Structure formats: structure tokens, C-alpha cells
Amino acid sequence: xxxxxxxxSTLSEITNNNLQQATSWMxxxxxxxxxxxxxxxxxxIAEVIAHLNSYSRYYHPxxxxxxETTRFRTAKEDFMSSPLxxxxxxxxxxxRLNNVKRKFKAPKGHNPSVxxxxxQGTEVKDFLTQQQELLLIIESSAEVNARKVKIxxxxxxxxxxxxxxxxxxxxxxxxxxxxxxxxxxxxxxxxNR
Numbered sequence: 001x002x003x004x005x006x007x008x009s010t011l012s013e014i015t016n017n018n019l020q021q022a023t024s025w026m027x028x029x030x031x032x033x034x035x036x037x038x039x040x041x042x043x044x045i046a047e048v049i050a051h052l053n054s055y056s057r058y059y060h061p062x063x064x065x066x067x068e069t070t071r072f073r074t075a076k077e078d079f080m081s082s083p084l085x086x087x088x089x090x091x092x093x094x095x096r097l098n099n100v101k102r103k104f105k106a107p108k109g110h111n112p113s114v115x116x117x118x119x120q121g122t123e124v125k126d127f128l129t130q131q132q133e134l135l136l137i138i139e140s141s142a143e144v145n146a147r148k149v150k151i152x153x154x155x156x157x158x159x160x161x162x163x164x165x166x167x168x169x170x171x172x173x174x175x176x177x178x179x180x181x182x183x184x185x186x187x188x189x190x191x192n193r
Contacts, residue, residue: 001080004146007164011138011171018178019131026181027124032191034123038184045184047112048177049123054110056130058154059170060137066163067140072148079146085165088153092172094179107155131174138167 002010026045034046043051081089091104105111112118120126146164153159153166161169184190 001078003077004075004079004142004164005077007079007146007168008138008142011167012135014171014175015131015134015138018174019128019135021178021182022124022128022131025185027128029124030191030193032193033185036184036191038187038189042184043112043180045181046119046123048181048184049127050112050118050120051106051110052174052177053123053126053130054118055154055170055173056127056134059151059166060130060133063137063151063163063166064140066149066151067137067144070144070149072145073143074145075142076145076147079162079164081165081168082162084159085161085168088161089165089168089172092169092176094172094176110154134170134174141167 026049029045035044037044106114108114110118141163144163146167147162149163150160151163151166153161
């Protein structure tokens with residue numbers, strides 16, 4: 001259990017860190033660097049960002065609408081994850097050594113290898129906008145009960161997570177893929193320009 005203030009603080013800190021990294025160096029990458037792959041089975045930086053953007057295009061408006069229309073307008077001091085929610089966000093969270101504990105196959109609708117139309121050429125710009133939007137969503141989550149507001153997940157509208165769990169899932173998922181992007185950038189064969 002954590003306070004909703006701790007929840008929002010964690011979410012904002014990770015999102016601000018992602019935004020800072022993306023602003024400082026990601027927007028300066030060349031097209032060649034964005035589209036470079038170490039081997040055919042691994043996503044490029046552009047594909048990783050396109051994957052994140054596809055999740056944002058689903059979750060951001062869904063969460064905003066739920067926050068605006070919920071009847072649970074009284075925020076609670078404490079937030080407790082549901083067992084399903086905890087399992088979802090813990091599976092995305094990096095390990096103590098900033099390592100990926102478990103790999104997952106991306107769903108078809110969020111996989112740029114399956115759906116190349118996800119890569120639109122504006123990945124970095126869109127990612128920056130969506131991270132700023134996510135910060136506003138995190139801020140507006142303070143106005144509602146993060147335990148009672150339920151968010152349908154992108155792969156099944158029947159399965160719903162508590163708002164706090166959904167935000168943790170999204171933020172840890174973003175952090176996980178930012179780590180993946182940093183690893184691509186550090187690769188010995190990554191293009192200089």
C-alpha cells in the first residue's frame with residue numbers, strides 16, 4: 001500500500017525522467033539512427049517509440065474520459081493495488097539493476113513488426129507530446145479515487161485495472177522501453193550520425 005501522493009510522485013518522477021532523456025538526446029537522432037537495428041529480429045528506436053505511442057493513443061483518452069466522467073470524485077489518501085493490477089505493473093517494472101526481468105511479445109495492434117503503419121515518421125515528436133500529456137493525466141488523477149475508477153486494458157475491454165494500477169503499468173512500460181532504447185544507443189555498431 002502507498003499513499004496516493006507517493007503514487008503520483010513515483011509516476012511523475014519516472015515520466016519526467018523519460019521526458020528529460022527524450023528531450024536531451026532522442027530528438028537529435030538522425031533518421032538512420034532512429035531506424036537502425038542490430039539485427040532483423042530486434043526493433044529499431046523508431047519502432048520502440050511507435051510501440052509506446054500506440055499504447056498512449058489508447059490509454060490517454062481512455063483514462064482522461066474516465067477521470068472526467070467518474071462518480072468517484074473523492075480522492076482517497078491511500079492506494080492499494082488489486083492482485084491483477086500489481087501483477088500487471090510488476091511484470092513491466094525494471095529489476096533492481098535496471099534489468100528486464102521478463103520479456104513479453106507485444107500484442108499485434110501494438111507491434112510495429114506486425115503493423116508497420118504504427119511507424120509514421122513523427123515518433124519522437126509524438127512521444128514528447130504524449131509524455132507531457134501523461135504528466136497532466138497523472139496530475140488530474142489527484143481529483144478522483146484511484147482505487148475505484150476502473151480502466152479497461154487495451155487487449156480486452158472486459159479486463160479492467162484500477163486507475164492507479166493502470167498508470168503504474170503505463171509508466172513502468174514506458175520506463176522499460178526507454179531502457180531498451182538506451183541499450184540500442186549504446187550498441188557497439190550504433191551509427192554515429
